Amino acid sequence: MVQPEAEELIAQIIAGDTTALSRAITLIESNNPNHFAKANTVINGCLPHANSSIRIGITGVPGVGKSSFIEVFGKHLTHQGKKVAVLTIDPSSAVSHGSILGDKTRMEKLSKDPNAYVRPSASGETLGGVARKTRETITLCEAAGFDTIIIETVGVGQSEIAVHSMVDFFLLLQITGAGDELQGIKRGIIEMADAIVITKSDGDNIPKTTLTKTELSRALHYFPPKKSGWIPTVTTCSSKTQEGIPEVEKIILNYVETTKNNGYFNRKRAEQNDYWLTETINDQLKQDFFNHPQIQNVLKETKKAVQNNETSPFAAAQLLLETYKNLRT
């Protein structure tokens, strides 16, 4: 099959063609160097048509009911005529190869909804790689007319920071437990959350989720105020009864209004652009250094010398940098 040219792909994406969108995302995900230039052309062509969506990050530990929530929440939005794209950042898929999150059948109804687009994480990638590709995929989805972008991740590590740095609003899903509601969740993730939504608030579980809501609201009180001027909200919902789902949308719209009015919304997006520019450069500089075969040889010896207290880490670093400089000139 002849692949469409970059210009053709751009035109199709802007026209809302999801087949072209999927093709372009595959192009972005490709590690074949011959595809890089075309991928960049497509992204740059889509950029002027992007940036008008709301980007929502959603996290929570396995078992919290992320896919059920996203399915019900996504359907709630598409019923109103909104167009929802669901992307995932799941670096664990690089290890397991069978992605936990990348299973379309998890969100069966949403996947079949003409107003929704569900795309799993690129697999076999480092977090840095997945993050870059996801961020570029956001641009393409926005150009294709999706006005709500949901980025899903698992609540277990560095991936939250990556997601946080590419979304406008960060939502933490939480289940009710045995008292220690914050146990097992990294402080940093709580600190990033603009809202905490307690799931499975139905039937006999309602008194417990209501109590958790009170406890979490109290715990959030200990956290410093946010740069956005936004006070994080705690709420409950049920994916089964759909109780509380419209409230989550209201919280997000309220956040967007507040931060657009105080200028934080656009400032944050500008900061995120700067962040990704700088991060990409820093990553590449490190990779070039530490992957250099001759540096790797010297580094091994040097680390041994440092551990044996024969030289200080700083003197060792100077020596390695000197070696690197001489290798390159």
Place this chain on the structure above:
Amino acid sequence: MVQPEAEELIAQIIAGDTTALSRAITLIESNNPNHFAKANTVINGCLPHANSSIRIGITGVPGVGKSSFIEVFGKHLTHQGKKVAVLTIDPSSAVSHGSILGDKTRMEKLSKDPNAYVRPSASGETLGGVARKTRETITLCEAAGFDTIIIETVGVGQSEIAVHSMVDFFLLLQITGAGDELQGIKRGIIEMADAIVITKSDGDNIPKTTLTKTELSRALHYFPPKKSGWIPTVTTCSSKTQEGIPEVEKIILNYVETTKNNGYFNRKRAEQNDYWLTETINDQLKQDFFNHPQIQNVLKETKKAVQNNETSPFAAAQLLLETYKNLRT
């Protein structure tokens, strides 16, 4: 005055001569490139005699009574024949030039104690610069026979991370307040603490500090377990009555015993060496890139293009890295 040679300095430091120690620290602090080689020789000569102390980081917001605590705690240690060095990391001194922490007269008794050595932070430095110099100063102090190294910092930012990455034990001083005890303190700092000591626990204040102790202990319960296997302790003390001061020492000794037994103590020191080696290299690579005059010119234009959605942060980064490569070959 003729400056002693590196070998002479090393011999004097190892003999416990604090005048030689001060001279060597001044050498480390010097930004004169002619001093770098000699400084490295002195550090490397001291390394085999270092590493046998306990390194304690102490932080807390201004007003918590850090200097009073360190004075009383330090005297408690020197009374037992221990040798205590107090260093500070105060990047604010780079701005104010009058260092908040670097004032010897703050710890008058300890400064005059023959078993103590008080040395303020190098001034006019970036945090990275102060951190490197402090870490090298630790080596010299240890070689000079100081068995307890206290690194003091203000509880207001990045400097805690630097201190945490060079000490064995991290102590957070805290005052009792109006309910929200954790307000205003960054989560990350609490997470680093191996002990929280509530100061000014004397007279009418005792009921309040006792209550704070209970509340903080409960709050710590929400934090994930530490890699060290150590459960952070909350205690109270008074620098005025000296009540609770011996308990702080006991907590630290208990920590050292626990982590030496489970292997964490030495593992952490090895990790810290690796951290400083890698950090120094990464810092230098970034500095070389971002301080390059031609890169600075291109970067300005590129950032503008990214903010105007003419190019993506990733495409822009690739372009800058390409430019850098061509500049160097």
